[in-house]
Amino acid sequence: xxxxxxxxxxxxxxxxxxxxxxxxxxxxxxxxxxxxxxxxxxxxxxxxxxxxxxxxxxxxxxxxxxxxxxxxxxxxxxxxxxxxxxxxxxxxxxxxxxxxxxxxxxxxxxxxxxxxxxxxxxxxxxxxxxxxxxxxxxxxxxxxxxxxxxxxxxxxxxxxxxxxxxxxxxxxxxxxxxxxxxxxxxxxxxxxxxxxxxxxxxxxxxxxxxxxxxxxxxxxxxxxxxxxxxxxxxxxxxxxxxxxxxxxxxxxxxxxxxxxxxxxxxxxxxxxxxxxxxxxxxxxxxxxxxxxxxxxxxxxxxxxxxxxxxxxxxxxxxxxxxxxxxxxxxxxxxxxxxxxxxxxxxxxxxxxxxxxxxxxxxxxxxxxxxxxxxxxxxxxxxxxxxxxxxxxxxxxxxxxxxxxxxxxxxxxxxxxxxxxxxxxxxxxxxxxxxxxxxxxxxxxxxxxxxxxxxxxxxxxxxxxxxxxxxxxxxxxxxxxxxxxxxxxxxxxxxxxxxxxxxxxxxxxxxxxxxxxxxxxxxxxxxxxxxxxxxxxxxxxxxxxxxxxxxxxxxxxxxxxxxxxxxxxxxxxxxxxxxxxxxxxxxxxxxxxxxxxxxxxxxxxxxxxxxxxxx
Amino acid sequence: xxxxxxxxxxxxxxxxxxxxxxxxxxxxxxxxxxxxxxxxxxxxxxxxxxxxxxxxxxxxxxxxxxxxxxxxxxxxxxxxxxxxxxxxxxxxxxxxxxxxxxxxxxxxxxxxxxxxxxxxxxxxxxxxxxxxxxxxxxxxxxxxxxxxxxxxxxxxxxxxxxxxxxxxxxxxxxxxxxxxx
Numbered sequence: 001x002x003x004x005x006x007x008x009x010x011x012x013x014x015x016x017x018x019x020x021x022x023x024x025x026x027x028x029x030x031x032x033x034x035x036x037x038x039x040x041x042x043x044x045x046x047x048x049x050x051x052x053x054x055x056x057x058x059x060x061x062x063x064x065x066x067x068x069x070x071x072x073x074x075x076x077x078x079x080x081x082x083x084x085x086x087x088x089x090x091x092x093x094x095x096x097x098x099x100x101x102x103x104x105x106x107x108x109x110x111x112x113x114x115x116x117x118x119x120x121x122x123x124x125x126x127x128x129x130x131x132x133x134x135x136x137x138x139x140x141x142x143x144x145x146x147x148x149x150x151x152x153x154x155x156x157x158x159x160x161x162x163x164x165x166x167x168x169x170x171x172x173x174x175x176x177x178x179x180x181x182x183x184x185x186x187x188x189x190x191x192x193x194x195x196x197x198x199x200x201x202x203x204x205x206x207x208x209x210x211x212x213x214x215x216x217x218x219x220x221x222x223x224x225x226x227x228x229x230x231x232x233x234x235x236x237x238x239x240x241x242x243x244x245x246x247x248x249x250x251x252x253x254x255x256x257x258x259x260x261x262x263x264x265x266x267x268x269x270x271x272x273x274x275x276x277x278x279x280x281x282x283x284x285x286x287x288x289x290x291x292x293x294x295x296x297x298x299x300x301x302x303x304x305x306x307x308x309x310x311x312x313x314x315x316x317x318x319x320x321x322x323x324x325x326x327x328x329x330x331x332x333x334x335x336x337x338x339x340x341x342x343x344x345x346x347x348x349x350x351x352x353x354x355x356x357x358x359x360x361x362x363x364x365x366x367x368x369x370x371x372x373x374x375x376x377x378x379x380x381x382x383x384x385x386x387x388x389x390x391x392x393x394x395x396x397x398x399x400x401x402x403x404x405x406x407x408x409x410x411x412x413x414x415x416x417x418x419x420x421x422x423x424x425x426x427x428x429x430x431x432x433x434x435x436x437x438x439x440x441x442x443x444x445x446x447x448x449x450x451x452x453x454x455x456x457x458x459x460x461x462x463x464x465x466x467x468x469x470x471x472x473x474x475x476x477x478x479x480x481x482x483x484x485x486x487x488x489x490x491x492x493x494x495x496x497x498x499x500x501x502x503x504x505x506x507x508x509x510x511x512x513x514x515x516x517x518x519x520x521x522x523x524x525x526x527x528x529x530x531x532x533x534x535x536x537x538x539x540x541x542x543x544x545x546x547x548x549x550x551x552x553x554x555x556x557x558x559x560x561x562x563x564x565x566x567x568x569x570x571x572x573x574x575x576x577x578x579x580x581x582x583x584x585x586x587x588x589x590x591x592x593x594x595x596x597x598x599x600x601x602x603x604x605x606x607x608x609x610x611x612x613x614x
Numbered sequence: 615x616x617x618x619x620x621x622x623x624x625x626x627x628x629x630x631x632x633x634x635x636x637x638x639x640x641x642x643x644x645x646x647x648x649x650x651x652x653x654x655x656x657x658x659x660x661x662x663x664x665x666x667x668x669x670x671x672x673x674x675x676x677x678x679x680x681x682x683x684x685x686x687x688x689x690x691x692x693x694x695x696x697x698x699x700x701x702x703x704x705x706x707x708x709x710x711x712x713x714x715x716x717x718x719x720x721x722x723x724x725x726x727x728x729x730x731x732x733x734x735x736x737x738x739x740x741x742x743x744x745x746x747x748x749x750x751x752x753x754x755x756x757x758x759x760x761x762x763x764x765x766x767x768x769x770x771x772x773x774x775x776x777x778x779x780x781x782x783x784x785x786x787x788x789x790x791x792x793x794x795x
Contacts, residue, residue: 257702559680
């Protein structure tokens with residue numbers, strides 16, 4: 001009996017082959033230059049030792065598009081919401097398709113080794129269709145789906161021995177997203193390109209994407225708020241007292257007010273009393289909590305903050321580390337480890353390192369503590385963690401080295417304990433006002449010893465205040481401050497915003513940001529040692545154009561609401577609460593209405609666009 | 615006859631006095647309400663949001679708000695502070711002799727300003743407020759405590775109430791956008 005295995009990338013095919021074959025495989029060329037075939041034997045439970053051929057695809061094999069007769073200029077763009085679409089073999093992937101069909105001819109079972117995420121499931125179905133083309137007897141029941149999240153040997157062997165079937169609800173969700181992206185993207189792109197043709201700065205085509213425009217919308221919104229910012233004055237009280245020759249600064253618990261007269265009035269009341277009273281002094285243990293297990297978005301945010309790496313560069317480096325078998329699958333939303341997972345064995349692999357090996361040994365000698373549990377679980381992948389030990393010096397690529405070090409330190413920090421200390425809080429009552437002073441004494445660094453990205457240190461200690469003591473006010477004043485402008489947009493914050501607003505998924509956010517850059521809607525600018533994102537004139541013009549149109553029901557094409565709705569519906573398709581057709585209909589209807597409104601208001605859009613071109 | 619409606623309060627009479635106390639209970643109409651704990655830009659956004667939810671980030675489709683800012687320094691260690699009410703209101707009042715004055719909330723929160731109405735200002739303008747005798751006057755302003763205030767609500771039929779609340783959104787946005795105010 002023969003089993004045909006197909007992975008999502010050549011590198012995964014090679015790694016899984018090495019593990020399943022025990023290093024005894026024979027490589028054959030395939031019609032596709034980069035997708036080799038590997039023959040070996042493997043013992044599948046219940047089927048005995050089988051002949052296995054492992055091959056790969058490179059992402060999707062199929063392409064969803066409109067037939068040629070509906071091409072640009074041949075139909076009004078608005079009709080693209082209802083005209084039939086066709087799913088064809090991508091012509092660049094024809095050789096891969098042919099290889100799978102050929103290899104399937106004498107196979108009994110097909111085993112899918114694509115990534116365990118939404119796209120992976122859909123690619124799995126495309127592989128099944130390709131296999132069926134070569135061999136009609138491979139039915140849906142002959143498809144095994146392996147579940148794995150990293151390339152550690154036992155994990156892969158386990159995945160090979162415990163497959164399930166393909167989840168068609170997930171495949172439906174992907175097809176729904178593909179169809180909607182095609183219809184909305186093509187119709188709006190054609191409409192915008194035709195409407196804005198001949199205007200200044202206009203590229204051809206003017207591409208519209210359901211994720212890209214809301215992302216651009218955030219960048220424009222922030223840029224405008226920074227530009228239009230005017231500082232405002234505010235006032236607050238401060239009081240210093242002295243004890244045993246030591247001065248302590250007390251901060252007003254009421255914060256600040258934008259009315260000077262009010263603060264002065266309160267100050268006058270205070271000033272009636274030359275003394276204040278220490279109302280309470282408390283010394284309580286405090287903790288600096290260890291981080292949550294690592295998700296993709298958090299990895300991108302942190303690598304951007306700590307290493308100034310772009311989201312895409314981070315994900316690319318993490319992908320390479322994953323296909324090399326060094327870390328787990330880097331696209332995950334999960335921030336809690338499964339209870340049954342043997343984390344200590346992973347800690348064990350890191351004990352040989354010269355930098356954090358000692359720390360890992362201490363964890364195994366009693367310092368280990370179960371990681372914190374976040375609220376997110378995508379049910380397919382655990383949080384990102386190291387799989388195999390690798391010396392940093394041996395990782396040639398700078399980005400990969402940084403990401404690997406970060407993943408390991410984060411993991412060890414998760415398995416350690418919170419940092420501990422004591423916080424002293426003294427409360428001063430002066431007249432009718434309350435002030436507080438705090439002092440921090442750090443007693444145990446714990447996880448911070450390995451998680452060197454975060455700092456927590458002792459502050460100056462407070463003088464030995466006694467509860468109830470009357471104490472002279474040594475110095476006090478009404479202080480004036482000014483509000484500061486919002487921060488410019490950074491890639492880190494844009495990722496966080498897209499994530500928080502449900503635009504794109506952990507796997508795609510980086511691509512969307514990259515794409516709006518490639519389309520010259522945004523640009524990255526160096527400012528004071530960091531990199532900020534600002535919109536181009538083209539980008540501002542497009543967003544302001546859309547913002548000037550009044551859509552029904554307060555929907556907006558430059559804000560995240562429509563796309564977020566789609567993500568919610570896709571989740572419902574995945575869980576079976578809604579069918580693909582229902583979700584598609586609801587979304588197509590929403591976008592179609594917005595399209596009609598846009599088409600009717602082209603003149604407004606063009607006028608608004610022009611205002612922002614210099 | 616000494617009734618709140620016949621009494622008056624002219625802040626000019628108190629200029630130069632360090633501190634004094636209201637001699638008679640006095641009736642006022644509330645002409646404007648301003649939360650002095652918030653910046654102009656915050657208030658402007660609140661008014662704009664009330665006027666056009668889409669402009670500042672209401673997301674009616676998903677019944678949520680668009681998140682426009684993420685505090686990146688906020689990590690797991692930010693203590694979950696219970697958000698307590700930081701607002702302090704400054705009222706512009708008018709007595710029955712058309713004297714205008716300011717009044718601040720002082721030392722405690724005035725419950726009638728916290729009825730939970732979802733507008734940038736908590737109550738309709740033009741409501742009647744009786745400020746009792748003995749209320750502190752400082753720098754020409756009244757310092758209001760809850761025990762010294764009796765709020766009587768708005769008379770919907772009065773011209774003052776109608777005028778003050780007509781086009782309130784636009785008026786407030788204009789005031790906040792005016793750099794000279």
